[in-house]
Amino acid sequence: MDVLYFAWVRERIGLPKERVETDASCVMDLIDELRAREDRYALAFSDLSALRVAVDQELADFDAPLNGAREVAFFPPMTGG
Amino acid sequence: MDVLYFAWVRERIGLPKERVETDASCVMDLIDELRAREDRYALAFSDLSALRVAVDQELADFDAPLNGAREVAFFPPMTGG
């Protein structure tokens, strides 16, 4: 699936988008896999209360299932308007 | 003093403005004097709940004093906006 990062999550991880091969069944499992990769991921995902997630471009919870998901995005709380 | 009428009060009394010589000490006394004049006044002032009054261009109550007032206006509730 495609994993996207925005705002400081993007800066901390160092890229806006990557292809991830995963069997993670929910968002939290995917986060755990990413955290295990490298320090920059562990750092970006250290405080989940400061993160939001979208699955296939819809806001979702961390326990949202990923079966069939094509795109997951991580970002800080939004500051539009 | 000048007495002004607006909207249907003006139409019912038949004029927008008149000079009134009066010793009325409050708005209510003035209304009683006007009512005593002619039927069209009695009709216009028959239901005070449908009327509003301004003394010297400020909204006032029916018991507002008139000492020194130069201009009194009677009209229905406002419908601006």
Next chain:
Amino acid sequence: MRILVQQEAFDAGAELNRFSAPLQGMGAVVSFTGVVRDTAQQDLQVMEIEHYPGMTEKALQSIAEEARSRWSLGDVLVIHRHGKLGPNDPIMMVATAAPHRKDAFEAADFLMDYLKSRAPFWKKEHTGDATEWVASKQEDEDALTRW
């Protein structure tokens, strides 16, 4: 602060831009435009607006000053027409500018509530074969208790 009572039409978009252009540090600009609505019977021809020259300007000024004292505002605009208007003609507009959106929204809402019931304007509808003074609404009077 700009308060206009006029018979002529106004251009709401141009007025919004004129209002906004000189603002500094105002994060929020709210505008409200009131438009002549056709009657239920769809036969409104003219909406005639009578007002009380002299008192009108003072009442609008006082309502606008009250808004400025209640909210943190950078500027306030009030325009209200009188005379004969047609369906879908703009009757009036208010605009508010504030550092924060809540102030701008609340102040514009407040201005409208007070303009409806405390500024000396009266509307008369000319329909197919009759004229009728628009009755004030209890809900408009009740709206004032919000503030």
Next chain:
Amino acid sequence: MRILVQQEAFDAGAELNRFSAPLQGMGAVVSFTGVVRDTAQQDLQVMEIEHYPGMTEKALQSIAEEARSRWSLGDVLVIHRHGKLGPNDPIMMVATAAPHRKDAFEAADFLMDYLKSRAPFWKKEHTGDATEWVASKQEDEDALTRW
């Protein structure tokens, strides 16, 4: 319903007029324009707005549809910019048209609350010697509970 996500500047007054021109029977038009505010230190040079192409349009569409389902509205306009903006540049605007003023006001207020916290935009301030992501405010999140 018009939803625009764009890098280019927009003319709020022209957009308000374009929005209002075709309306029929709408007595109330409310607009909100959000403007880049300088920081407390008065040294903001650039406000950079990042967004999530694809999701942004869907989120705005969904928020606007929610407003139309909750209030009696004739039309809704949402414009939101992204990219690099300067102090006092308009960032975004919403406009609502309704037969009655209460609907137009509430819907515009609702749109703004949801745009702030549920549309995927992120602001980054470039000041004299630093850049910083704007933190979300608890009060913006709390505002959603009003609806």
